[in-house]
Amino acid sequence: MRVRLLTAASIFLIFIQAMAGANIDSAYNAKKQLVGFNLDEKGLNNEERQALHFLYAYAPLCDVTDYSQDFYIANVRQTLLTREQMPWGKTIPSGIFMHFVLPLRVNNEPLDSARLVFYKQLKDRVKGLSMKDAILEVNHWCHEHVTYQPSDSRTSSPLQSVKTATGRCGEESTLTVAALRAVGIPARQVYTPRWAHTDDNHAWVEAWADGKWWFMGACEPEAVLNLGWFNAPASRALLMHTRVFGDYDGPEETVLKTSNYTEVNLVGNYAETAKIQFTIVDTQGKPVPNARVEFKIYNYAEFYTAVTKWADAAGRVSLTAGKGDMLVWASRDGQYGWTKATFGKDTALTVKIARHTALPRSIDIVPPPEHPVLPDVPAALTARNKQRLEQEDAMRNAYTATFITPDKAQAYPEEQRPYLVKSRGNHQVILDFLNKYSGQQERALKLLSTLTDKDLRDVTMQVLDDNMTARSNQLSPRVEAEPLRPFKHFFEQKFAAEATRYKANPQLLVEWIKKNIRLNPDTKALRYAQSATGVYNYRIADERSRDIFFVDVARSLGIDARKDAVTGKVQYRNSGSNSWIDVKWDKTGQAKATPQGTLVLDYTPIPLHDDLSYYIHFTISKMTGGRMVLQNYDENNCTWASTFKNGAQLDTGTYVLVTGSRMASGTVLATVREFKIEAGHTTTVPLTMRQATGDQVAVIGNFDSESRFNRVDSKSCTIASTPVSLLSCTGRGYYVLGIVGMGQEPSNHALRDIAKVEIGRPVVLLLEDEAAVRKFNASDFNLPAEGITYGVDPDHKILNALKSELKLASDQMPVFVIADTFNRIVYYRQGYTINMGEELRTILGKLK
Structure with a gap:
């Protein structure tokens, strides 16, 4: 039965009061009035009632409208039972338990019954373990069931991920947090909204044990905690967050409080940080209260809003971030302004907003430097962990073997x-x-x-x-x-x-x-x-x-x-x-088609870039209410030539074109250009990419570091039957990949050149086929015994991928590239050049 509904204004006031007072009962009652529901609390004890009120008080609308009361009660009772049965249950402070064990939601996944299912599968597995060892064990269990695979932005539920045995990092971390909470261990998903030094983002897990938070790669168990492949890139991050369900008042810096969650800043756990105080003013220099302030990281050819804050009554707002560059964009009532902020250098900045603010034509964005902190791990533990990973891979592969394969x-x-x-x-x-x-x-x-x-x-x-x-x-x-x-x-x-x-x-x-x-x-x-x-x-x-x-x-x-x-x-x-x-929700009367004009982007192709890709090289945003709103073209099909060379239809209005040339150091040479689209007219805008200068090494292409090949034993010349990925052989960071033709002089010269120098990074040398393997003898070229992995490129898939990306016109060997495990190519050479080994070492030296 529904309760009487209040007006929108009065409900919103109750929400604000509830948040300010940190009062669960007030927030719960406000949610009842807002949505219009009544819970049947008969049969609930006081602890169950309090837990249920907490979940409903801070639930997003979908969790109230789409899930039954019985669903919540079953999960609440299981959670409270787990706290009683797990040895660490009573050692967890009530605030930590409420915010990091009780919530069913991790991020934006659909809710499911994972807590009930996972508890049955994990309770005996963690029996007798310390909390830290239990965290590691749960992550091994997750690895048995799910491995990484990129996919679209929709987040699968934990049970959906287990069913398909794959997930992107956001899904792996959602699964792992759900599994840890299922056995009563406090856990939270940590994410960097966007990396600063390269495109893409990442999510992982922090778990609480013995009064402290520890981190790990979700479904990527290491031998110890506080270790993952992302230790080094995380030290270069600008921002890292977690959303804590409810009104949380912990020791971390609070970025934002809403009626559903508290967003806290965790970047200080991983990187060196600095704080900047910002003041937002109007054209007369007067403070602008409640201005929207967006902190933007350059990533995927846009200035992406990684966090949003609102200025206080004096127009002030502050942020702690990694020591690098961000674009700070302030707006209110259609007016806007911006500034570039360098954390670690700037301490106080003023942003002036106006009806129209000139945008920069060129802007350089420098990411934070790398300062990883790595724990010491005994070799025996590493070896044991590697053995376990292989066993877990086999278990998961046995399950996926039941799927319908192409055969x-x-x-x-x-x-x-x-x-x-x-x-x-x-x-x-x-x-x-x-x-x-x-x-x-x-x-x-x-x-x-x-x-x-x-x-x-x-x-x-x-x-x-x-x-x-x-x-x-x-x-x-x-x-x-x-x-x-x-x-x-x-x-x-x-x-x-x-x-x-x-x-x-x-x-x-x-x-x-x-x-x-x-x-x-x-x-x-x-x-x-x-x-x-x-x-x-x-x-x-x-x-x-x-x-x-x-x-x-x-x-x-x-x-x-x-x-x-x-x-x-x-x-x-x-x-x-x-x-x-x-559909015009804010207007009355019969709707009409929006007037449009034509945009032509004028680009002169250059070597390696005869075409430019949306999100990799450029993006377009529409100015709406003083904010930049990205136009989300299809990343797989939108390029300059396919969409904008001959003209694309856009709604009338003001737009911003952003381009960026990413350097190997992570620095971006960006351009920003504002233009207008008028009804029935064609607007031509230059599409320019700034070029590297001096000792800068530019990113020139993309190549999948998960590409697979068959390893070759250089002594016995036997070929392994199971393919492995480049990443598994090189580790994280830059590596050299060479594809050589045996018995061909250019390849022979290149191999001898490489043998003369210490490359300093992992090298993978791929031969064309089994016949080439029989001809190959590493000692003929004095190649070192360590640091080189040999293999065969099956069906020339790797060579063909490089030919496509680098516009290679022939099958001439050798082909050498320097790439990294963020899928960036920074150097290539086809055919032999004198002193190739020294050239490789010089480029790698610049990358340090």
């Missing part, structure tokens, strides 16, 4: 094979679905074609049935990166009386939503996607969930609708029309 897929119709292979541990669901609708294969396959690879790995039969048997031919259940849940039959029934009118005029559905769905007035609250049915049942949403709700309802009624992937705009098409209409 096994030959037993099924050709059109089904890609879906069965991609579905991994979820293949039985996909197979059952295809068999269930064997008489409607065209529709069934069309539905599967709308799903991402990750969707295929965790979609349920309920979701597939719902979309397959719905009346609508809008088959896709996906709007953006939200969890998939059934909704089409639900909305067919709920909007049966209005379906014909809404389909004839989709704007009527927009107006219904404006009238009936309340928006959460707390704009700083988490915006994790609610289910569309949850939005309908509780009649409340944030902007993101409202947008998804509109598209889901529209598609259920047979209306063309989408959330544009590039701009994030919600759009629909009138029946029989090819024009997309933007």
Whole structure:
């Protein structure tokens, strides 16, 4: 039964008061009034009631609208039972337990019953261990079940990751935190929103034992704690955070408090730091209170907002960060200003905001220096850990061997094979679905074609049935990166009386939503996607969930609708029309198509860069309300030549083009250029990439350090049958990769040159095939016995990847590159050049 609902303004005031007073009961009561729910607390003891109130008090909307009270009670009771049964349970302070054991949510994953499942599997495994040893043991268990594989931005739940046996770092860390909490060990996910010295980001885990936080790579167990492949890059990070569920008042620096979480700064645990005080002023020099201040790290060719803070009444805000450069962007009421901040050099900076502020044409961004701290690890422990990892790999591989491989897929119709292979541990669901609708294969396959690879790995039969048997031919259940849940039959029934009118005029559905769905007035609250049915049942949403709700309802009624992937705009098409209409939530009346103009980027190709890639070399952001909003083009298909050379359509407005040339040192030579798009006109903008000067070594390409080859024993010339990755042989950092042709003079000269010098970094030498291996003898070239790994490039996959990336025009050997395990190429040479060994050593010397 629902309780009486308050107005948005009064609810928001209660939230603010609850946060200020750090009062769980106040926050809980405010959440009840905001969402409109009543819990049946009969049968709960006082401890269970307090835990349940805490979870609901700080829950994002989706956790209230989409999960039952029984789900929470089962997890609360299991958590309290675990505290009683685990030997460390009563040694954990109540505040640490409440914030780092009790919460079910780690990040933005869908909630599941992992706590109940993992406890049964882990309780005996950690029996009798100390907390530190139990942390290591849990991580070994995680490695048995999941290994790293990159994927899209949607985060799988812990049980979904186990089912598919893979996960990106955010999913591995979510799994590991969930597993540690399942046995009562406090744990939190730590993430650097973006690396400062290279593109990409990373997430790992901190666990609490004996009064102290320790870190480790999730699903990447080392022999000891406080050790991972990321020790060195973490020492170069600008920012590292964790989101703590609830109103947390710990010893760490608080970055932000919201109605759901407290964000704390952990960069000081890994890197040398410094603090800067910022003052935000207007054109008259007066403080601007409550200005939005975004701290931006250059990464993926954009200035990415890594953390957001709000200025106090005096216009002041401060931040502690690693000792490098950031762009600091302040805005309020459509006005904005910026400054470059160098942590470790600057101590106080002023940012002036105005209606229009000139942007820099060129800006150099320097990351923090590297100062890793590495624990001492006895060799015996390292050897034992390596042996365990191999055993765990074998256990996981035995499970994945039950998946449908390309060879096994030959037993099924050709059109089904890609879906069965991609579905991994979820293949039985996909197979059952295809068999269930064997008489409607065209529709069934069309539905599967709308799903991402990750969707295929965790979609349920309920979701597939719902979309397959719905009346609508809008088959896709996906709007953006939200969890998939059934909704089409639900909305067919709920909007049966209005379906014909809404389909004839989709704007009527927009107006219904404006009238009936309340928006959460707390704009700083988490915006994790609610289910569309949850939005309908509780009649409340944030902007993101409202947008998804509109598209889901529209598609259920047979209306063309989408959330544009590039701009994030919600759009629909009138029946029989090819024009997309933007939904204007803040305007009344019939919506119209947004006027557009054409953007042409003028670029002159140079060697190695005959084309430029979006996110690697450049990005475009739209100025909206004084902020830069990235245009999210498809990273796999968007380049200068494919999209902007001959002109791309953009909405009218002001935009910012950012380009960046990354140096091997991590420094970026960036350019920033502002331009306007006018309706019906073509705007031509220069696309320029700044070049390295002096002793700078530029990043010239990308190459996957996980590429695999077959090792060769240089003494016996035997070839291993199991492929290994480059990364596993080189360790982290820079390495030299050479592909040589045996019996060819250029390759012979190059090998002799390399033998004359001490390269100082790992070297991998790959031969063409088995015949070349039989010809090879390392002693013929006086190659050193240590520091070189020999192998065979199967099917020339590595050579072909280098040829494609570096635009190599022939098969001339040798090919040498210097690359690193962040997938960056900083040097290449095809064919022999005099003193090649010395050239390699010189380049590597500059990289130090």
